Amino acid sequence: MLYTRLDEMREQARDHLTGVWRSSGGTPQARSQRDTTARGYADRLARYDAVEPGLCFGRLDPRDGGALHIGRIGIHDVDEPLLVDWRAPAARPFYVATAITSYGITRRRHIRTRDRTVIDLDDEVLDADVAAAAGGGPLVGEAALLAALDAHRTGRMRDIVATIQSEQDRVIRSAAGGVLVVQGGPGTGKTAVALHRAAYLLYTHREQLSSRGVLIVGPNPTFLRYISQVLPSLAETGVLLATPGDLFPGVSATTPEAPETAEFKGRAEMVEFLIEGVAARQRVPESPIEIEVDRHPLRLDRYDCEPVRRRARESGLPHNLARPIFVAGVLDVLARQVAERIGSDPFWDDPLGENDALAGPNVLDDADVADIRADLAGLPAVRALLDELWPVLTPQRFLADLWATTDRAGLRRERGSGWTAADVPLLDEAAELLGEDDSLRRAREARDRRRRLDYAQGVLDISAGSKSYEAEDDFEAEIPNAADVLEAAVLADRYADRDTRSAAERAAVDRRWAFGHVIVDEAQELSPMVWRMLMRRCPSRSMTIVGDLAQTGARGGADTWAAVLSPYVADRWRLAALTVSYRTPAEIMAYAGRLLADADPPIDLPHPVRSSGAEPREVTGGASDLVELVAQAQGSVAVIVPAGRLAEVAAALPDLAQDLDEPAVLLTVTQSKGLEFDSVILVDPELIRAESARGVNDLYVALTRATRHLTVFRSAPGAADGFGEQL
Numbered sequence: 263m264l265y266t267r268l269d270e271m272r273e274q275a276r277d278h279l280t281g282v283w284r285s286s287g288g289t290p291q292a293r294s295q296r297d298t299t300a301r302g303y304a305d306r307l308a309r310y311d312a313v314e315p316g317l318c319f320g321r322l323d324p325r326d327g328g329a330l331h332i333g334r335i336g337i338h339d340v341d342e343p344l345l346v347d348w349r350a351p352a353a354r355p356f357y358v359a360t361a362i363t364s365y366g367i368t369r370r371r372h373i374r375t376r377d378r379t380v381i382d383l384d385d386e387v388l389d390a391d392v393a394a395a396a397g398g399g400p401l402v403g404e405a406a407l408l409a410a411l412d413a414h415r416t417g418r419m420r421d422i423v424a425t426i427q428s429e430q431d432r433v434i435r436s437a438a439g440g441v442l443v444v445q446g447g448p449g450t451g452k453t454a455v456a457l458h459r460a461a462y463l464l465y466t467h468r469e470q471l472s473s474r475g476v477l478i479v480g481p482n483p484t485f486l487r488y489i490s491q492v493l494p495s496l497a498e499t500g501v502l503l504a505t506p507g508d509l510f511p512g513v514s515a516t517t518p519e520a521p522e523t524a525e526f527k528g529r530a531e532m533v534e535f536l537i538e539g540v541a542a543r544q545r546v547p548e549s550p551i552e553i554e555v556d557r558h559p560l561r562l563d564r565y566d567c568e569p570v571r572r573r574a575r576e577s578g579l580p581h582n583l584a585r586p587i588f589v590a591g592v593l594d595v596l597a598r599q600v601a602e603r604i605g606s607d608p609f610w611d612d613p614l615g616e617n618d619a620l621a622g623p624n625v626l627d628d629a630d631v632a633d634i635r636a637d638l639a640g641l642p643a644v645r646a647l648l649d650e651l652w653p654v655l656t657p658q659r660f661l662a663d664l665w666a667t668t669d670r671a672g673l674r675r676e677r678g679s680g681w682t683a684a685d686v687p688l689l690d691e692a693a694e695l696l697g698e699d700d701s702l703r704r705a706r707e708a709r710d711r712r713r714r715l716d717y718a719q720g721v722l723d724i725s726a727g728s729k730s731y732e733a734e735d736d737f738e739a740e741i742p743n744a745a746d747v748l749e750a751a752v753l754a755d756r757y758a759d760r761d762t763r764s765a766a767e768r769a770a771v772d773r774r775w776a777f778g779h780v781i782v783d784e785a786q787e788l789s790p791m792v793w794r795m796l797m798r799r800c801p802s803r804s805m806t807i808v809g810d811l812a813q814t815g816a817r818g819g820a821d822t823w824a825a826v827l828s829p830y831v832a833d834r835w836r837l838a839a840l841t842v843s844y845r846t847p848a849e850i851m852a853y854a855g856r857l858l859a860d861a862d863p864p865i866d867l868p869h870p871v872r873s874s875g876a877e878p879r880e881v882t883g884g885a886s887d888l889v890e891l892v893a894q895a896q897g898s899v900a901v902i903v904p905a906g907r908l909a910e911v912a913a914a915l916p917d918l919a920q921d922l923d924e925p926a927v928l929l930t931v932t933q934s935k936g937l938e939f940d941s942v943i944l945v946d947p948e949l950i951r952a953e954s955a956r957g958v959n960d961l962y963v964a965l966t967r968a969t970r971h972l973t974v975f976r977s978a979p980g981a982a983d984g985f986g987e988q989l
């Protein structure tokens with residue numbers, strides 16, 4: 263019945279869309295409204311397609327009769343709900359009801375479907391007595407959950423709407439306001455929860471969030487691809503997925519960089535470095551400068567310029583916006599020199615002259631001086647001088663100059679050598695320090711609007727001139743026309759082009775966009791400079807921050823959440839913990855525990871919900887053994903290697919791809935962060951541990967990527983085809 267209804271809804275949306283496409287012509291406003299409507303129907307169609315698999319996955323039986331079906335979207339028949347959207351308040355007991363706190367529900371049913379056919383059901387009776395007799399565990403819908411966890415991994419994340427657990431549900435439905443930190447070990451569902459929270463917030467605060475948009479920040483493009491399919495299937499748009507390196511419109515940060523340099527660039531003290539860099543671009547002449555105007559020299563020295571520069575700086579405005587103050591001051595200095603030369607009265611102190619009672623030593627008045635100033639401002643030589651002393655700077659030009667001229671070791675780079683991910687927050691910071699002089703753009707907009715107004719007034723005048731009257735002297739009989747009911751301003755606005763892009767599309771190209779909510783995944787990796795940039799994108803501080811401090815790999819990453827957040831919200835943030843691992847089987851978790859037993863500080867492993875029955879294997883050998891292991895591995899396979907051994911292993915196993923859609927991939931630990939595979943072959947764990955200051959955390963990440971099988975491979979010291987030296 264629900265699928266029949268879904269087909270009808272799909273048919274209707276398709277008819278409407280065809281209708282909209284067929285209509286043509288009209289005012290620009292009508293056309294843009296049509297685009298918006300068409301887009302709405304197209305989105306709706308995409309959503310109906312996305313919810314097709316597993317449309318309905320649950321049923322609640324309330325004590326007072328009836329049944330509530332829970333699904334991926336809400337479906338209504340006249341007033342009656344046929345299917346309740348999983349995000350609606352009515353669906354909540356499906357995720358949190360227990361035998362003890364049953365929310366008036368007597369039975370919860372998990373329904374599994376394949377191609378519109380129910381293939382399995384499992385029921386939980388929410389009765390305290392029954393539960394006590396059965397000694398029920400803490401999991402909700404255990405059979406359905408275990409079935410979901412046993413499914414093969416495909417290189418794309420799936421939604422978990424059918425099996426969200428109560429500790430996860432509390433995070434997903436937590437209030438939108440304020441900063442919520444979700445700390446949890448590997449596989450506890452942090453990423454899944456973050457994505458479902460985005461969908462929940464967009465559903466619950468649709469108005470506000472669809473206009474401001476939601477930003478989801480992930481660590482790298484591989485990870486974003488891994489999660490990108492989840493949201494459309496959660497039937498949502500209005501979300502921008504980005505890495506921190508994507509957040510400066512117009513810059514693509516693709517140049518690689520040494521981790522030490524990236525760490526250095528991410529430090530908070532870089533703010534001071536940039537401030538000093540900007541100050542160094544606000545110059546005064548070291549020695550007097552002369553420029554020739556009308557074949558007479560004008561002179562500018564530091565004593566003239568210093569007070570002017572001080573005044574401009576004391577305005578507190580960003581560099582480019584303070585520039586007009588500096589320019590005005592310098593022009594005053596120069597104009598005064600010209601005025602003194604051409605305006606001085608040669609007779610004013612002539613004791614013999616009778617007629618020398620002019621006002622003072624200078625015959626020019628303020629208006630004359632203003633003219634001189636304006637003339638000077640137009641002279642190329644003067645403009646070049648001003649550009650030299652206080653140039654208009656773009657963030658890109660400023661930072662490229664800074665890297666090309668700095669004497670700090672490691673930071674120096676030639677102009678035009680491309681941007682790195684760690685440059686992006688610095689560009690953003692620079693943009694704040696420099697400010698954007700948008701007076702030209704605003705002037706253009708004002709001019710366009712004036713033009714539209716004039717045009718609209720002209721149209722109305724013509725329309726008024728052609729008014730028809732029933733009888734010349736009968737006022738009441740006048741037939742109203744456009745000029746009577748419309749004002750020029752209203753008409754002009756109708757002809758303005760409407761922006762039909764979604765919030766996410768507009769936000770992607772606007773550095774100063776303020777998102778309605780920001781979700782940060784793998785948040786432990788971000789540097790202080792990245793946090794500054796993200797906080798600027800979210801002035802409302804409505805944020806969900808998801809991560810695991812025990813997995814921090816980046817040198818400049820987080821040690822404590824308090825240290826990350828206190829500069830922005832002091833101690834006004836909430837912490838939620840996820841404690842159960844849905845990914846890593848008990849056997850692998852126990853093995854990881856043994857390998858990491860000496861970690862300092864000790865690692866608090868999450869509790870695994872299931873066991874795979876397969877103990878991790880340890881193999882020592884050469885490249886040919888590794889090739890053999892990959893050939894034998896089941897399901898999706900990842901070979902995870904120390905970064906320093908990537909090239910060697912890639913050469914020995916050329917069939918391994920980096921594309922997650924392939925069944926077998928080769929990744930470094932950093933690249934594997936947040937991902938999961940049926941089988942993992944971990945190469946040289948000791949080298950991973952030794953490779954960086956946070957090597958223990960890296961090893962923890964690598965050990966917890968497998969959902970079924972883990973093989974630890976060590977290259978044999980003497981093997982002819984071994985990889986490098988075994989540590």
Ligand SMILES: Nc1ncnc2c1ncn2[C@@H]1O[C@H](COP(=O)(O)OP(=O)(O)OP(=O)(O)O)[C@@H](O)[C@H]1O
Pocket residue numbers: 407410411420421422425426427430446447448449450451452453454455810813844845935936937938966
């Ligand atoms: N309630 C659930 N029902 C079904 N599957 C779940 C549930 N919670 C988590 N999972 C699955 O567990 C796996 C791990 O989840 P996820 O990647 O979100 O964990 P994570 O905490 O972000 O891990 P990491 O710290 O390693 O990045 C995923 O396959 C996810 O779909």
